Amino acid sequence: xxxxxxxxxxxxGLLVGSGQGKHVIERQERAVPYSxxxxxxxxxxxxSQELSYLMTQNYGDDGYDSYIAASYVKFxxxxxxxxxxxxxxxPVEYYETIMSSLNGVLLPGGATWFNQSNGYAxxxxxxYDIAMQYNDNGDYFPVWxxxxxxxxxxxxxxxxxxxxxxxSSSSQPLPLNFKDDFRKSRLFARAPNDVIDILSNxxxxxxxxxFCVTEANLTAYGxxxxxxxxxxxxxxxxxxxxxxxxxxxxxxxxxxxxxxxxIYEWVPNKNISHTANAIRAxxxxxxxxxxxxxxxxxxxxxxxxxxxxxxYNYQPIFTGLKRSSFEQCYMFQGNYTGESSPVGxxxxxxxxxxxxxxxxxxxxxxxxxxxxxxxxxVSLGSLL
Ligand SMILES: *[C@@H]1O[C@H](CO)[C@@H](O)[C@H](O)[C@H]1NC(C)=O
Ligand SMILES: *[C@@H]1O[C@H](CO)[C@@H](O)[C@H](O)[C@H]1NC(C)=O
Ligand SMILES: *[C@@H]1O[C@H](CO)[C@@H](O)[C@H](O)[C@H]1NC(C)=O
Ligand SMILES: *[C@@H]1O[C@H](CO)[C@@H](O)[C@H](O)[C@H]1NC(C)=O
Ligand SMILES: *[C@@H]1O[C@H](CO)[C@@H](O)[C@H](O)[C@H]1NC(C)=O
Ligand SMILES: *[C@@H]1O[C@H](CO)[C@@H](O)[C@H](O)[C@H]1NC(C)=O
Numbered sequence: 393x394x395x396x397x398x399x400x401x402x403x404x405g406l407l408v409g410s411g412q413g414k415h416v417i418e419r420q421e422r423a424v425p426y427s428x429x430x431x432x433x434x435x436x437x438x439x440s441q442e443l444s445y446l447m448t449q450n451y452g453d454d455g456y457d458s459y460i461a462a463s464y465v466k467f468x469x470x471x472x473x474x475x476x477x478x479x480x481x482x483p484v485e486y487y488e489t490i491m492s493s494l495n496g497v498l499l500p501g502g503a504t505w506f507n508q509s510n511g512y513a514x515x516x517x518x519x520y521d522i523a524m525q526y527n528d529n530g531d532y533f534p535v536w537x538x539x540x541x542x543x544x545x546x547x548x549x550x551x552x553x554x555x556x557x558x559x560s561s562s563s564q565p566l567p568l569n570f571k572d573d574f575r576k577s578r579l580f581a582r583a584p585n586d587v588i589d590i591l592s593n594x595x596x597x598x599x600x601x602x603f604c605v606t607e608a609n610l611t612a613y614g615x616x617x618x619x620x621x622x623x624x625x626x627x628x629x630x631x632x633x634x635x636x637x638x639x640x641x642x643x644x645x646x647x648x649x650x651x652x653x654x655i656y657e658w659v660p661n662k663n664i665s666h667t668a669n670a671i672r673a674x675x676x677x678x679x680x681x682x683x684x685x686x687x688x689x690x691x692x693x694x695x696x697x698x699x700x701x702x703x704y705n706y707q708p709i710f711t712g713l714k715r716s717s718f719e720q721c722y723m724f725q726g727n728y729t730g731e732s733s734p735v736g737x738x739x740x741x742x743x744x745x746x747x748x749x750x751x752x753x754x755x756x757x758x759x760x761x762x763x764x765x766x767x768x769x770v771s772l773g774s775l776l
Contacts, residue, residue, distance in 0.1 A: 499541030542646030
């Protein structure tokens with residue numbers, strides 16, 4: 393993939409400077425940029441991620457070092473957009489170039505540390521900064537974070553300060569506890585009433601996370617000025633966490649739960665709701681995000697250039713057969729050389745009650761604390 397990435401850099405290099413459309417924008421003080429664009433051929437980037445612990449065990453020998461879970465790809469495709477994978481471990485120029493042709497970026501969930509060098513969070517930093525620049529210039533550009541991606545958004549907004557709390561919300565289906573003014577948010581302002589009824593009353597949101605962002609810390613870290621909280625939920629121990637959030641002046645959105653799992657993930661024993669209502673509510677989030685992407689004017693220079701980048705160049709593999717909680721993943725051979733990743737969301741658990749390493753699932757697992765607390769004799773080496 394190194395060669396492929398180099399080719400890709402050359403190709404998109406030709407596009408620099410041509411991707412920035414002109415926009416009819418009315419800027420208001422601290423308001424989200426207005427966009428009159430309707431782009432019915434949206435193309436969304438999905439950030440790849442270093443392999444998790446289980447994936448490194450199962451696939452590391454095959455030379456893979458980054459991946460995208462296929463459910464995120466389907467989530468975007470199922471709402472009417474095409475997907476381009478975004479690589480980790482690239483120079484900032486790569487992100488500038490690729491984003492100049494994309495209509496939005498999805499930061500997926502998964503399992504990795506934010507401090508890992510050349511990984512997900514570093515790429516996220518570039519993407520976040522570039523997306524802010526676009527929007528500051530009136531160039532509408534949405535960013536969506538799911539689970540770990542949501543946590544990454546607030547982490548980046550806090551300038552890379554860790555502010556998450558440990559919590560316990562794995563295999564936990566929950567309704568959303570909406571704030572009184574949630575209808576004033578962009579994410580929910582035009583949501584159909586039946587979708588709101590489902591989300592408010594039925595345990596349809598699929599939670600798999602062991603970090604939570606709390607309202608207390610949103611305030612403590614100065615993030616509440618820029619971010620609006622639309623709903624909160626409680627983990628297995630009753631700890632309250634933010635479940636939906638949006639930026640007040642950029643089209644940036646974060647959700648702690650996993651709508652793509654309701655529609656596309658079938659691992660047993662995770663209590664992921666597949667009811668018709670769960671699917672309807674989950675699809676709302678995909679439709680909303682792609683609706684935002686339709687407001688972006690960026691384009692690839694031509695169809696042939698897009699074809700070089702689109703995810704169709706890669707084939708997903710059936711990772712569910714090897715205990716991953718992702719049925720399918722796109723596995724990439726890159727040049728990523730970082731530390732191994734922690735255990736996380738990708739682990740398929742046959743056995744939710746047994747407290748083994750691989751049975752702990754989350755979109756980001758604070759495993760070391762757990763380990764040093766409960767299993768002090770196990771060395772770091774055997775863990776990572
Ligand atoms: C990985 O790829 C990037 C972009 O092509 C390059 O700048 C970097 O030097 C590569 N890293 C390694 C360790 O080969
Ligand atoms: C990254 O964070 C994890 C969890 O806090 C910690 O255990 C690890 O040592 C850190 N790694 C680096 C390179 O700082
Ligand atoms: C992050 O850094 C920027 C630039 O230094 C600053 O304007 C902003 O207030 C900081 N935000 C937080 C939440 O610390
Ligand atoms: C706030 O963030 C800190 C990390 O800075 C974390 O240790 C703590 O648990 C968080 N507290 C709450 C209430 O979210
Ligand atoms: C799955 O979640 C539902 C809704 O919270 C709950 O009623 C049910 O008991 C759970 N099933 C299992 C097997 O945990
Ligand atoms: C659950 O774990 C136990 C102990 O590891 C094992 O014997 C059992 O077969 C597992 N059950 C399933 C359904 O995998």
